[in-house]
Amino acid sequence: MNRRTKRILTIAGIYLIPALFAFKAVAQDLNGYQKPPKEITSIIENTVNRNIVISGKGKFMAILQEPGYPSIKEISQPLLKLAGLRINATNSSSNGIAKYSSVTLKNIESDKEFPITSLPKDAQVGHLVFSPTENQLAFAVFLDNEVQLWVASTSTGVAQRLTNFPLNDTYGKLMEWAPDGTAILAKFIVDNRKALPEQDFTPDGPIITENLGGKSPARTYQDLLKNQYDELLFDDHLTAQIKMVYLNGQAVNFNRPGIYRNFSFSPDGNMVMVWTVTKPYSYYVPVSRFPYDVEIFDKYGKLTKKLAQVPLADKLPSGFDAVIKGPREFQWRADKPQTYIWVEAQDQGDPSERVSIRDIVYMQNLIGDDKPVKLASCYLRFNDIVWGDDQIAILTERWWKTRAERRVFIKPGNQSYRVNLWDRYYEDAYSDPGQFVTVKNEFNKNVLLLEYNSLKRVTDPSNINIFSISEGASPQGNRPFLLKFNVKTKVTDTLFRSKAPFYERPIYFANQSKLLISRESNIEPTNYYSIDLNRRNQTQLTFFPNPNPELFGVIKKPISYKRADGLNLNAVLYLPKDYQTSQGRLPVLMWAYPREFKTAAAAGQVKGSPYQFTRISWASPIFWVTQGFAVLDNVDMPIVGESNDQPNDTFIEQLKENAQAAINKVNDLGVGDPKKIAVGGHSYGAFMTANLLAHTNLFAAGIARSGAYNRTLTPFGFQAEERTYWESPDVYYKMSPFSYADKIKTPILLIHGEADDNSGTFPVQSERFYSALKGHGATSRFVLLPNEAHSYRAKESVLHMLWEMDNWLKTYVKNKKDGDKQINSSLKK
Structure with missing residues (x-):
C-alpha cells in the first residue's frame, strides 16, 4: 500500500468509524444479512435493466x-x-x-x-x-x-x-x-x-465561524x-x-x-x-x-x-424563487458562432420584492465590438431558452410561488418582439405542451426543429411550425404525443398519439417521416420501434425480454375514487395472479408519497398510464403481491393550498382524508381487509407514514424508510415548505410525528441508511424518533443499514431490507391477531 493510499484510508476512517459506533449503539439483531422469500429474492437477483x-x-x-x-x-x-x-x-x-x-x-x-x-x-x-x-x-x-x-x-x-x-x-x-x-x-x-501531508489530529485551535450581520438562511x-x-x-x-x-x-x-x-x-x-x-x-x-x-x-x-x-x-433570500444578485445563467447562443447570453435579476434576487420585471436576458456577440443588447424581459423568473434562428427562440419563465409558467415566442434579431404562446400553471399536467423537439445544427448544437416555406418566410417570418413531445396527460391517463404547432396562428396538428392498449412515447423526430418511439403494454416490456408516419408502417428495433417474469400474470388495475371533500384521487392496485374476490379479502400494503398543489383541479388529475408495463426496483412495494398481499401503489396524497392558503397549514387533516378515502375504496372493491392494511413510504413517504400512525388508528402497521420526523431539525424549510420554523412554529410542531411519539400505538418499522446523503434526512432523525417511540412503549423496530445512502444499493442491504419488511408485514398485518403485540421469534426485541 503506497503512502497516498494509506493516507486516504486513514482519512476515510474519520467518516466511517463514528457511523459504525452509532450502528452498534442502536442495533438489536446481529445475526448478519438475511434474505426474504425466494419469490422476492429471485426478482432482485435476476432483474436485468x-x-x-x-x-x-x-x-x-x-x-x-x-x-x-x-x-x-x-x-x-x-x-x-x-x-x-x-x-x-x-x-x-x-x-x-x-x-x-x-x-x-x-x-x-x-x-x-x-x-x-x-x-x-x-x-x-x-x-x-x-x-x-x-x-x-x-x-x-x-x-x-x-x-x-x-x-x-x-x-x-x-x-x-x-x-x-x-x-x-x-x-x-x-x-x-x-x-x-x-x-x-x-x-x-x-x-x-x-501527496498531501498526513492529517494531524491534534487541533491547532477552535474552529470559528461568524456572521457580522445579514441573513444567511440555509437548508440542512x-x-x-x-x-x-x-x-x-x-x-x-x-x-x-x-x-x-x-x-x-x-x-x-x-x-x-x-x-x-x-x-x-x-x-x-x-x-x-x-x-x-x-x-x-x-x-x-x-x-x-x-x-x-x-x-x-x-x-x-x-x-x-x-x-x-x-x-x-x-x-440568498428565502424562497424557491430566490436567485443570486448580478449576472447568472451564462450560455452560448446555439445558432450563432460566438454569441452568448446571461440573465440579471431586477429584484435583487429576492422574490418578496414587488417589481414588474423579475429578470432581464442580455445578449452579446463576442466577434467585433458589439455592445450588449437586452434580448428579453421576464415577468416571472427566467427558466430556459431554446434557440431556433434570428426569427425565433422560445423563452420559458416560471414563478414557483404560484406555479405559473409562460412560454414566450421571441425574435433574437428583433428584441422588441414578444408573444406568449402558452400561459399556464405547470402543475396542470393536462395543459402541458411538452418539450420542444430539437435537432443538431451545423455547429452540432441543439436548435428548434423548424418547418416553414422559405419563400413565404421572407415576407411573413413568423409563419413557422415548431414541434413538441408531451407525456399527454389526460383523464384517460398519459397518452404521449408528437405535436406540430404554428407560432403565428397557434394552430396545432397532432402527428402521433399513443393508443390503447399500448403506452407509446416518441423519443426522436427530425421532421422526415421517421419517428422513433418506445412501446410497452401491461404484458409487453419496453421495446423500441421506428415508425414511418407517411406509410404508417413500423419496424421493431429491440427485442428485450421481460425483466421480471416472476410478475407475469399479476393483476394491475388503475383505480379512481373521491376524497370526502370531493377531490378526485387515483392509485394503482396490484393483485396476486389469478386472484378473484370470491377467494376472500386480502391484506393490503399501501405505499405513497405526499405532494403539494396550489389547485384542487391539478391535484385530482389522473397520473401515469393504465397500459405501462409493471417495473419493479429495490424501492417498490409490488414485491408483496407475490406474498398474497393486495398492493396499492402510487396512492394519491395531495396536500392542497389554494390561492393564498399554504398547503401545509392543513397537512395532517388532508393526509387523514386521503388515507381514509383509499381504505374505503379497497374495502368497496371487496379486495382488501380493512383490519389488515399497512402503510409505508420512503423519504417524505416515511414522514407521511409516521404522521398517519400518530394521528389515526386506520392501519395495522407502518413501514417508514429514510424519513425525517422532527421538522425543527430542518428549520429553514423542507420539501415544498418555504416558511422557516420561526415564521410558522405551529406548522413545524404539528407536522412533526416526533411531537406525537407518545400517541403512536400502531407497530412501526423504521429503516434508514447509515450514510444518508439527502438534505434533511440525516440518520439521527430515525435514531431520535426510535428513542422517543421506545421511551413511550411503542411497538417499534429500527434497522440501520451500514454504508447505505438515501437510496440503498448493495444487494445484501436490499435483500435484508426486504426481509425486514416481509417479516413485519406478515407478523403485524397478514397474520395479525386481535390484541397481538409480539413479533415472531425470528425478530429479536
Whole structure:
C-alpha cells in the first residue's frame, strides 16, 4: 500500500468509524444479512435493466445494460465527503455516477447490431457521447484505480483507450466533443500531483465561524466542509487539468489546473466558456453555491474575456424563487458562432420584492465590438431558452410561488418582439405542451426543429411550425404525443398519439417521416420501434425480454375514487395472479408519497398510464403481491393550498382524508381487509407514514424508510415548505410525528441508511424518533443499514431490507391477531 493510499484510508476512517459506533449503539439483531422469500429474492437477483442513447442525428442507438446490485464490500469502499460531494478517492470519481456493464451499438438504418469490444475485463462505462460526425462514441471506463477516456468506432464496435492520462471525474462536467469532431475536451488528474501531508489530529485551535450581520438562511445540507484539512482535500481531489485530446491520442493542456464546474465550446468551436470554482469556500453550503468565475478562452487555452465573478451564494433570500444578485445563467447562443447570453435579476434576487420585471436576458456577440443588447424581459423568473434562428427562440419563465409558467415566442434579431404562446400553471399536467423537439445544427448544437416555406418566410417570418413531445396527460391517463404547432396562428396538428392498449412515447423526430418511439403494454416490456408516419408502417428495433417474469400474470388495475371533500384521487392496485374476490379479502400494503398543489383541479388529475408495463426496483412495494398481499401503489396524497392558503397549514387533516378515502375504496372493491392494511413510504413517504400512525388508528402497521420526523431539525424549510420554523412554529410542531411519539400505538418499522446523503434526512432523525417511540412503549423496530445512502444499493442491504419488511408485514398485518403485540421469534426485541 503506497503512502497516498494509506493516507486516504486513514482519512476515510474519520467518516466511517463514528457511523459504525452509532450502528452498534442502536442495533438489536446481529445475526448478519438475511434474505426474504425466494419469490422476492429471485426478482432482485435476476432483474436485468437496459437504457438507450440515440445519436444526435438519429442514425445510431447505444443499448446500455446496467450491472446488477453491487456487493456490500463494493459500496463500503472509502469515500471522501466534501462540500456536498461523495468522492471515490481511489479512482477520482464521483460516487453514484451511472455506469453500465456492457454496450451494444445498433445502426438504426441498416439494422446491424454489434457489441463494444476490446474493453478491460470487468470494466464499467459511463458518460457516453456520440461524436458530431457519429463515427465515434466516446465514454469513460471505470476501473478500481482510475477512470480512462476511450472511444469506439460506430462501424465496428472496436474500442481503444485514447490517452494514458487518467480522468478526474470528481465534480462537474467531464467531457465534450469539439463541434468538428476532431478532438475531445476533458478533465484529467493534474500532472505530477503531490501527496498531501498526513492529517494531524491534534487541533491547532477552535474552529470559528461568524456572521457580522445579514441573513444567511440555509437548508440542512449533508457532507459539508468542516475544517481546513477538508479544504486541502477538496482542493487536492477536485482540481483538474483540462486537456484537448485529439483522435490520434495527442493531449494538450488547456488553461491552468482548476476546480471546473463546467465548460462549453462556442458553436463554431473556436472559443470555450469555462466556469471555475474560486475561494472563499463555505462550511454551511455545498460546492454548488461556492463562488466561481465565468471566462472565455480561445480553443488553445488563452484567456479572451472575463464575464463574471459570481459570489458565494450563502445569503440568498428565502424562497424557491430566490436567485443570486448580478449576472447568472451564462450560455452560448446555439445558432450563432460566438454569441452568448446571461440573465440579471431586477429584484435583487429576492422574490418578496414587488417589481414588474423579475429578470432581464442580455445578449452579446463576442466577434467585433458589439455592445450588449437586452434580448428579453421576464415577468416571472427566467427558466430556459431554446434557440431556433434570428426569427425565433422560445423563452420559458416560471414563478414557483404560484406555479405559473409562460412560454414566450421571441425574435433574437428583433428584441422588441414578444408573444406568449402558452400561459399556464405547470402543475396542470393536462395543459402541458411538452418539450420542444430539437435537432443538431451545423455547429452540432441543439436548435428548434423548424418547418416553414422559405419563400413565404421572407415576407411573413413568423409563419413557422415548431414541434413538441408531451407525456399527454389526460383523464384517460398519459397518452404521449408528437405535436406540430404554428407560432403565428397557434394552430396545432397532432402527428402521433399513443393508443390503447399500448403506452407509446416518441423519443426522436427530425421532421422526415421517421419517428422513433418506445412501446410497452401491461404484458409487453419496453421495446423500441421506428415508425414511418407517411406509410404508417413500423419496424421493431429491440427485442428485450421481460425483466421480471416472476410478475407475469399479476393483476394491475388503475383505480379512481373521491376524497370526502370531493377531490378526485387515483392509485394503482396490484393483485396476486389469478386472484378473484370470491377467494376472500386480502391484506393490503399501501405505499405513497405526499405532494403539494396550489389547485384542487391539478391535484385530482389522473397520473401515469393504465397500459405501462409493471417495473419493479429495490424501492417498490409490488414485491408483496407475490406474498398474497393486495398492493396499492402510487396512492394519491395531495396536500392542497389554494390561492393564498399554504398547503401545509392543513397537512395532517388532508393526509387523514386521503388515507381514509383509499381504505374505503379497497374495502368497496371487496379486495382488501380493512383490519389488515399497512402503510409505508420512503423519504417524505416515511414522514407521511409516521404522521398517519400518530394521528389515526386506520392501519395495522407502518413501514417508514429514510424519513425525517422532527421538522425543527430542518428549520429553514423542507420539501415544498418555504416558511422557516420561526415564521410558522405551529406548522413545524404539528407536522412533526416526533411531537406525537407518545400517541403512536400502531407497530412501526423504521429503516434508514447509515450514510444518508439527502438534505434533511440525516440518520439521527430515525435514531431520535426510535428513542422517543421506545421511551413511550411503542411497538417499534429500527434497522440501520451500514454504508447505505438515501437510496440503498448493495444487494445484501436490499435483500435484508426486504426481509425486514416481509417479516413485519406478515407478523403485524397478514397474520395479525386481535390484541397481538409480539413479533415472531425470528425478530429479536
